[in-house]
Amino acid sequence: MRRKGTAIFPSGKIFLRKNVVFPSFLCNFALMLVKTAAIVLHTLKYGESKMIVDMFTRSLGRLSFVVPIPKTAKSRMKKQYFQPMTLLVIESDIRQKVQLQKLADVRLMTPYVSIPLSPEKLAITLFVAEFLYYALRSEQHNEPLYDYVSDSLQWLDAAEEGYANFHLTFLMRLSRFLGFYPNMESPPDLPCSREGLDTPPKQGETERVPRLFFDLREARFSSFVPLHPDFLPPEEAQLIHLLMRMDFPTMHLFRLSRMDRQRIMEVLMRYYKLHLPDFPELKSLAVLHQLWN
Numbered sequence: 001m002r003r004k005g006t007a008i009f010p011s012g013k014i015f016l017r018k019n020v021v022f023p024s025f026l027c028n029f030a031l032m033l034v035k036t037a038a039i040v041l042h043t044l045k046y047g048e049s050k051m052i053v054d055m056f057t058r059s060l061g062r063l064s065f066v067v068p069i070p071k072t073a074k075s076r077m078k079k080q081y082f083q084p085m086t087l088l089v090i091e092s093d094i095r096q097k098v099q100l101q102k103l104a105d106v107r108l109m110t111p112y113v114s115i116p117l118s119p120e121k122l123a124i125t126l127f128v129a130e131f132l133y134y135a136l137r138s139e140q141h142n143e144p145l146y147d148y149v150s151d152s153l154q155w156l157d158a159a160e161e162g163y164a165n166f167h168l169t170f171l172m173r174l175s176r177f178l179g180f181y182p183n184m185e186s187p188p189d190l191p192c193s194r195e196g197l198d199t200p201p202k203q204g205e206t207e208r209v210p211r212l213f214f215d216l217r218e219a220r221f222s223s224f225v226p227l228h229p230d231f232l233p234p235e236e237a238q239l240i241h242l243l244m245r246m247d248f249p250t251m252h253l254f255r256l257s258r259m260d261r262q263r264i265m266e267v268l269m270r271y272y273k274l275h276l277p278d279f280p281e282l283k284s285l286a287v288l289h290q291l292w293n
Contacts, residue, residue, distance in 0.1 A: 013068075014099050014180070023075060023184070025154075028030065028069065032094045033091065033092075033093055033104065034059060034060065034091065034092055034093075034094050034233060035089065035090070035091045035096075036057045036058050036059035036060060036089070036090060036154065037057065037058040037059075037087070037088070037089055037090075037109055037146070037150070038053055038055040038056065038057040038063075038087075038088045038089070038090045038130075038217070039055060039085060039086070039087060039088070039146070039149060039153075040053060040054075040055045040059070040081075040082055040083065040084055040085060040086045040088065040129075040131055041054045041055060041056055041062075041084065041085075041129055041133045041134045041136070042129065043082045043083070043084070043106070043129075043202055043236065044085065045065060045069075049069055050066055050067065050068055050069060051066075051067050051069055051082065052064055052065070052066055052067075052100065053065045053066075053067050053082050054133060055088070055090070055150070056132065056136055056139065056145070056146060057090070058143055058146040058147075058150075059141065059143075059144060060141060060225075061139050061140040061141045062092065062102055062136055062137065062138070062139045062140075063092075063101055063234060064099060064101065065090075065092065065100065065101050065102065066100040066101075066102060067082065067103055076106075077103065077106050081107075081108065082105055083126045084129030084130075085115075085126075085128060085129045085153055086112075086124055087105050087108070087109040087110045087150060087153065087154075088106055088107065088108060088109055089106070089108075089109045090103055090105065090106045091103070091104040091105040091106070093103055100282050105116075107240040109156060112153075113157055113158075114157050114158075114159075115153075115156065119291070120163075120291060121156060121157070122132070122162070123284070123287055123288055123291045124163075124166055124167050125153070125156070126284050126287070127282065127284040127285060127287070127288045128153075128167065128170060129284075130282050130283065130284045131282060131284075132149065133278070133279060134274055134276070134279055134282075135174070135178065135272065142177065142178075144177060145177040145178075146292075147178060148173070148174070148283075149174075151207065152166075152170055152248070154253045155248050162251070162252030163248075163251075163252075164252075164256075164261075165251040165252070165254060165256060165261070166248070166251070167265075168243060168246070168261065168264050168268065169243070169247065169248060171247045171253050171268045171272070172243040172244060172246065172268065173197075173247070175219075175271075175275075177277070178273045178276075180219045180271075181219070182214070182219045182220065182221075182240055182244060183218075183219055183220040183221070184221075184244060185220070185221075210232040212234055212237050212238035213225055213231050213232065213233060213234060213237055214225065214232040214240050215230070215231050216230040216231055216232065216271050216274055217230045217231075217274055219271075219275075220262060221237065221240075228231065228268075228273055232267065236263075236267065239267055240265055241268075242254065242264075243264065262289060265285070265288075265289075269282075269285070
């Protein structure tokens with residue numbers, strides 16, 4: 001039963017941020033009881049009996065919650081629910097201009113089967129969680145982005161093999177939702193065709209790739225050297241072509257060495273730091289490199 005002074009709205013009808021601001025037609029309500037899917041990004045102990053949990057929700061975007069630390073195994077809000085990248089369904093009384101919201105109810109949406117038991121998948125998941133914690137700091141309501149992250153995690157959990165390039169593919173595709181996906185259009189002064197650049201290579205196939213620079217600031221290819229240091233020379237610009245041809249079902253066809261993966265990750269991190277202000281060094285990245293060593 002809905003409590004007096006609360007309102008339930010369908011997914012996607014409300015746009016909120018950490019400091020929640022209601023649309024004008026909701027000003028008569030003191031709070032809203034909202035039910036939405038959510039992905040845990042980060043958990044931090046807060047005092048002796050509470051923790052702060054950052055989540056990316058499907059209906060409301062990025063939100064932070066203060067959650068009591070469960071004292072018994074029978075507690076309704078179990079501690080394992082708040083591990084990074086856990087997929088949840090939550091209910092919360094969302095309040096105006098409150099940075100730390102409170103949860104009314106929480107349950108698992110899709111329990112992972114293989115991720116908790118695989119050191120490789122767990123390392124990838126923890127890296128993705130730390131990456132998204134910083135990349136989505138101010139992200140508002142964005143259902144396609146939420147669905148992409150959720151679907152990607154479920155694909156990783158179901159994969160039995162061929163996921164060594166998951167983190168690279170995930171980051172490249174993520175840039176589309178954040179607004180700086182590379183522009184694959186050839187420079188206007190380049191007569192070369194792009195045919196075949198968006199499909200996996202055939203067995204024994206050798207491609208003729210035009211010698212282009214990649215401007216990391218402008219997220220596009222260029223026939224000329226950019227007038228700043230943030231670009232890739234033609235030899236490394238081909239990495240961007242390679243990444244943009246990858247998707248989860250076909251990425252196992254792209255055979256990359258340890259050094260290849262490490263260099264691609266360096267390029268991706270540099271790319272994101274140019275487009276996301278104050279993006280830090282990630283602690284989990286060293287663990288990921290060590291894993292593939």
